[in-house]
Amino acid sequence: xxxxxxxxxxxxxxxxxxxxxxxxxxxxxxxxxxxxxxxxxxxxxxxxxxxxxxxxxxxxxxxxxxxxxxxxxxxxxxxxxxxxxxxxxxxxxxxxxxxxxxxxxxxxxxxxxxxxxxxxxxxxxxxxxxxxxxxxxxxxxxxxxxxxxxxxxxxxxxxxxxxxxxxxxxxxxxxxxxxxxxxxxxxxxxxxxxxxxxxxxxxxxxxxxxxxxxxxxxxxxxxxxxxxxxxxxxxxxxxxxxxxxxxxxxxxxxxxxxxxxxxxxxxxxxxxxxxxxxxxxxxxxxxxxxxxxxxxxxxxxxxxxxxxxxxxxxxxxxxxxxxxxxxx
Amino acid sequence: xxxxxxxxxxxxxxxxxxxxxxxxxxxxxxxxxxxxxxxxxxxxxxxxxxxxxxxxxxxxxxxxxxxxxxxxxxxxxxxxxxxxxxxxxxxxxxxxxxxxxxxxxxxxxxxxxxxxxxxxxxxxxxxxxxxxxxxxxxxxxxxxxxxxxxxxxxxxxxxxxxxxxxxxxxxxxxxxxxxxxxxxxxxxxxxxxxxxxxxxxxxxxxxxxxxxxxxxxxxxxxxxxxxxxxxxxxxxxxxxxxxxxxxxxxxxxxxxxxxxxxxxxxxxxxxxxxxxxxxxxxxxxxxxxxxxxxxxxxxxxxxxxxxxxxxxxxxxxxxxxxxxxxxxxxxxxxxxxxxxxxxxxxxxxxxxxxxxxxxxxxxxxxxxxxxxxxxxxxxxxxxxxxxxxxxxxxxxxxxxxxxxxxxxxxxxxxxxxxxxxxxxxxxxxxxxxxxxxxxxxxxxxxx
Numbered sequence: 076x077x078x079x080x081x082x083x084x085x086x087x088x089x090x091x092x093x094x095x096x097x098x099x100x101x102x103x104x105x106x107x108x109x110x111x112x113x114x115x116x117x118x119x120x121x122x123x124x125x126x127x128x129x130x131x132x133x134x135x136x137x138x139x140x141x142x143x144x145x146x147x148x149x150x151x152x153x154x155x156x157x158x159x160x161x162x163x164x165x166x167x168x169x170x171x172x173x174x175x176x177x178x179x180x181x182x183x184x185x186x187x188x189x190x191x192x193x194x195x196x197x198x199x200x201x202x203x204x205x206x207x208x209x210x211x212x213x214x215x216x217x218x219x220x221x222x223x224x225x226x227x228x229x230x231x232x233x234x235x236x237x238x239x240x241x242x243x244x245x246x247x248x249x250x251x252x253x254x255x256x257x258x259x260x261x262x263x264x265x266x267x268x269x270x271x272x273x274x275x276x277x278x279x280x281x282x283x284x285x286x287x288x289x290x291x292x293x294x295x296x297x298x299x300x301x302x303x304x305x306x307x308x309x310x311x312x313x314x315x316x317x318x319x320x321x322x323x324x325x326x327x328x329x330x331x332x333x334x335x336x337x338x339x340x341x342x343x344x345x346x347x348x349x350x351x352x353x354x355x356x357x358x359x360x361x362x363x364x365x366x367x368x369x370x371x372x373x374x375x376x377x378x379x380x381x382x383x384x385x386x387x388x389x390x391x392x393x394x395x396x397x398x399x400x401x402x403x
Numbered sequence: 404x405x406x407x408x409x410x411x412x413x414x415x416x417x418x419x420x421x422x423x424x425x426x427x428x429x430x431x432x433x434x435x436x437x438x439x440x441x442x443x444x445x446x447x448x449x450x451x452x453x454x455x456x457x458x459x460x461x462x463x464x465x466x467x468x469x470x471x472x473x474x475x476x477x478x479x480x481x482x483x484x485x486x487x488x489x490x491x492x493x494x495x496x497x498x499x500x501x502x503x504x505x506x507x508x509x510x511x512x513x514x515x516x517x518x519x520x521x522x523x524x525x526x527x528x529x530x531x532x533x534x535x536x537x538x539x540x541x542x543x544x545x546x547x548x549x550x551x552x553x554x555x556x557x558x559x560x561x562x563x564x565x566x567x568x569x570x571x572x573x574x575x576x577x578x579x580x581x582x583x584x585x586x587x588x589x590x591x592x593x594x595x596x597x598x599x600x601x602x603x604x605x606x607x608x609x610x611x612x613x614x615x616x617x618x619x620x621x622x623x624x625x626x627x628x629x630x631x632x633x634x635x636x637x638x639x640x641x642x643x644x645x646x647x648x649x650x651x652x653x654x655x656x657x658x659x660x661x662x663x664x665x666x667x668x669x670x671x672x673x674x675x676x677x678x679x680x681x682x683x684x685x686x687x688x689x690x691x692x693x694x695x696x697x698x699x700x701x702x703x704x705x706x707x708x709x710x711x712x713x714x715x716x717x718x719x720x721x722x723x724x725x726x727x728x729x730x731x732x733x734x735x736x737x738x739x740x741x742x743x744x745x746x747x748x749x750x751x752x753x754x755x756x757x758x759x760x761x762x763x764x765x766x767x768x769x770x771x772x773x774x775x776x777x778x779x780x781x782x783x784x785x786x787x788x789x790x791x792x793x794x795x796x797x798x799x800x801x802x803x804x805x806x807x808x809x810x811x812x813x814x815x816x817x818x819x820x821x822x823x824x825x826x827x828x829x830x831x832x833x834x835x836x837x838x839x840x841x842x843x844x845x846x847x848x849x850x
Binding site: 113147160161175176177178242263266269310348352353365366367368369370371372373375 | 517622623680681814844
């Protein structure tokens with residue numbers, strides 16, 4: 076049967092795609108026929124100018140959307156963080172209050188732990204997996220298995236791991252294994268200790284290892300064979316070939332993978348929200364931000380979002396620089 | 404040609420949407436319902452073709468139940484009700500308030516949230532006639548008006564922002580009568596007797612209490628009800644009110660004592676058979692199940708009147724009033740809460756819904772099923788589905804000292820944030836003083 080959402084979806088696609096086609100067609104028409112017509116005495120200059128303007132016509136919708144949905148909110152957030160809530164008594168007050176807050180400091184520390192552990196572990200496991208699966212006859216199957224968690228949403232993955240950690244021995248895999256070794260009662264693995272953060276990090280490492288593996292595997296294949304052969308002829312063992320010859324040659328790619336995951340980690344919210352419940356010790360900056368947002372305290376929420384942005388920015392610049400260097 | 408095709412499809416789609424309207428669960432005119440009020444309402448309104456969007460916290464069984472009430476509204480007016488329920492309703496309505504997309508009406512479980520929305524200009528004020536109607540027709544009517552009255556940006560001053568409908572009584576302890584009979588236990592009349600009974604249960608090899616704090620984003624709230632009930636049983640009403648407004652700091656001795664009294668129940672592993680962390684990880688909807696298992700995992704569950712909705716299907720249950728300390732001489736206070744309807748994006752149908760909620764039928768349809776109490780004194784209390792509900796309805800109608808859930812009245816950052824987290828952390832650390840201080844510092848930060 077017809078469903079109004081399907082119908083409106085189809086209509087949206089038709090209008091959207093049609094609108095875009097019409098935009099490009101019309102704007103090029105105006106450019107070529109009206110503004111810089113390729114005729115008359117300036118024909119050469121007009122063609123060159125039209126070609127200089129054309130890329131901007133094509134990128135304008137993207138630039139406009141990006142500006143509207145990304146740049147404007149950033150400035151609005153900064154504005155709110157210095158004017159809203161307690162900032163009415165002084166622009167810095169929201170920042171002062173969040174830094175005085177014990178929970179915020181715990182979140183900052185937890186975020187630091189996440190940033191140190193998750194990208195390193197994901198990249199490391201991804202690199203190892205890429206190298207090991209390369210030589211196996213069933214390497215592609217192994218690769219698919221490792222890559223599969225990438226297709227699962229963060230909340231879905233959190234749910235899966237909540238079952239793994241479940242205190243009930245009939246549900247939780249870990250407690251079931253303990254049971255095999257004679258344990259009588261299930262233990263509650265996530266109970267608000269700082270150390271539990273690592274249990275949550277496992278979820279993200281599980282998801283991101285596949286991503287790291289795929290990129291690094293491609294990079295490893297790009298390592299020139301003659302350098303490897305030369306090393307083997309010189310008597311290098313497999314470990315030396317891997318760590319001394321291959322890894323240095325793909326260092327740029329490793330760095331891009333590393334920084335990409337770092338940026339993701341600084342934004343991760345779902346896993347802690349889904350698994351950490353309300354434990355103060357497991358908070359990270361984005362969960363803190365969402366709690367303030369939900370409570371309607373936009374001053375604190377935007378102040379935290381600005382802090383997150385400041386933390387992400389250097390990593391992002393570095394990531395872009397590395398990626399550009401790679402492309403050269 | 405194409406145009407006609409699309410509009411044809413669109414019309415079909417709309418028709419398919421409205422064909423879902425439910426059949427009426429009780430035929431109009433049959434039974435002791437106040438059908439006159441319904442017929443009078445139906446005669447007055449014709450909203451055919453209009454749609455009323457509502458969002459609220461009711462999901463699962465409650466959603467099915469409220470749909471049976473909406474069916475009467477749809478039948479009477481010809482309008483279509485589109486209800487969206489969510490267990491993260493509080494966050495979602497705030498997001499909608501910031502980014503647009505508010506429904507026509509919102510069913511709000513927290514007066515603090517209602518006040519925030521009204522102050523932000525998202526709530527259309529109700530009229531003086533509405534306020535007068537509530538004062539006249541609701542038991543303790545003035546208190547319901549006061550609870551929903553605050554600064555309203557659209558009204559440019561104080562206004563009545565919402566209409567209470569579906570009220571909960573919280574000071575209740577649920578148990579299984581066959582189990583009590585089997586063990587020879589009597590329903591306790593005082594807190595002293597209740598504690599003695601708990602000790603007795605431990606001696607007999609049972610954990611007396613089932614407690615669960617898990618509630619997704621809202622984990623921790625069931626503990627706040629415990630603390631509030633204990634505050635009412637250890638402190639005067641004035642002290643309670645001072646606590647709600649933070650004139651009495653959260654980390655003062657009175658509050659810390661109440662938290663520690665809660666700890667005497669929840670942090671006593673003999674009483675609950677669980678560690679604090681396990682209590683936090685147990686969903687509040689699942690936590691009463693142990694009462695009805697054979698053999699029972701636990702004997703008693705302190706929870707509000709809505710909880711039987713989540714009991715196992717064939718559960719035999721009864722309740723008693725969470726008693727007061729005989730030694731304290733504070734009477735028999737009742738803690739409660741309720742959902743309040745607000746018009747967040749006004750249209751003709753939303754005003755009609757407020758009028759519909761005034762009809763006894765709108766209350767009777769739900770109360771004759773399950774999990775619904777009302778302070779509306781025009782309803783036929785004979786229609787309550789069972790004696791349990793009727794008993795609670797009477798507690799509500801006869802309340803001498805009635806106090807609204809404190810956490811729902813505090814700024815939502817505290818009442819729906821720091822207080823919840825604080826209670827979760829208290830079950831983990833057992834340090835009431837530190838957690839109370841932390842909640843107070845969160846409160847200081849937003850002043």
